[in-house]
Amino acid sequence: TDQVAIISGASRGIGRAIALLLALQGAKVVAVARSEEELTELTHKTRGLSIVADIADDTDAQHVVDETLRQYGRLDILVCNAGVGSFNELENFTAAEWDRMFDTNVKGTFLLCKAAVPHFKKQRRGHIVGITSDVARRTFPHGTAYGASKYAQDALLGSLRKEVRPHGIKVSTIYPGLVDTYFNDTTPGSAEAEKTHLRPSDVAQAVRYVLEAPPHVVVDELMLHPITQEW
Numbered sequence: 001t002d003q004v005a006i007i008s009g010a011s012r013g014i015g016r017a018i019a020l021l022l023a024l025q026g027a028k029v030v031a032v033a034r035s036e037e038e039l040t041e042l043t044h045k046t047r048g049l050s051i052v053a054d055i056a057d058d059t060d061a062q063h064v065v066d067e068t069l070r071q072y073g074r075l076d077i078l079v080c081n082a083g084v085g086s087f088n089e090l091e092n093f094t095a096a097e098w099d100r101m102f103d104t105n106v107k108g109t110f111l112l113c114k115a116a117v118p119h120f121k122k123q124r125r126g127h128i129v130g131i132t133s134d135v136a137r138r139t140f141p142h143g144t145a146y147g148a149s150k151y152a153q154d155a156l157l158g159s160l161r162k163e164v165r166p167h168g169i170k171v172s173t174i175y176p177g178l179v180d181t182y183f184n185d186t187t188p189g190s191a192e193a194e195k196t197h198l199r200p201s202d203v204a205q206a207v208r209y210v211l212e213a214p215p216h217v218v219v220d221e222l223m224l225h226p227i228t229q230e231w
């Protein structure tokens with residue numbers, strides 16, 4: 001296809017895998033993150049565009065959509081994947097850590113959608129894919145800040161789905177379990193994680209599946225786990 005897809009958080013982990021898979025399938029990929037070097041390296045592979053941006057900043061988020069339209073003249077897909085998480089007892093979280101999670105996971109999703117939706121409405125077509133988490137649907141210790149941010153991101157996407165459906169715009173939410181990435185300062189690729197975690201490419205395949213639904217079908221929600229994950 002000649003579809004144009006913006007992918008936030010594409011410098012590593014899940015977003016990078018989504019960018020590579022969609023590029024392989026012929027999409028023009030716009031990779032977004034704050035790390036310029038990783039994005040440049042990725043762009044050599046995708047032959048797409050990269051935009052250095054902090055999605056929690058409203059000027060940056062608007063710039064991502066404006067620049068995509070300027071360069072490619074179209075936008076079909078927005079993947080809201082960028083996210084951060086840290087885990088601790090409630091009283092050990094600083095207010096700054098709380099803000100960092102909500103600014104990235106919730107406000108960042110809001111700002112990118114806010115920038116893309118007017119364009120999608122005008123063309124009466126568009127697909128927003130949100131990468132939330134299985135913990136958008138269950139609580140767990142040490143997850144007060146991250147879990148709350150993922151519930152909020154999930155509610156945002158669920159409300160938006162109902163709001164934009166009459167305009168022909170799809171919103172699909174993906175809920176992965178554990179994924180072997182750089183998330184929470186981990187290093188992917190260990191033999192142990194291979195047994196206990198999804199690979200980023202597994203989540204990319206889920207994104208591909210929701211994007212390939214026929215025009216009259218929207219996959220609202222898709223949850224996937226490593227078979228070893230108990231909760």
Ligand code: NJP
Pocket residue numbers: 008009010011012013014015032033034035036053054055056081082083084085104108131132133134135175176177178179180181182183184
């Ligand atoms: O994490 P990681 P994942 N503006 O750390 C970018 C969810 N999830 O791939 O800006 C723009 O390898 C960052 O780029 P950079 C999770 O909540 C994960 O696992 O250069 N970009 C990097 O490309 C998140 O929503 C697991 O630092 C920003 C990317 O985000 C999504 O999956 C389980 C940014 C993060 O890559 C991808 O996370 C689950 C900003 N302000 C859900 N801040 C899991 N890994 O187990 C960060 O259920 N980025």
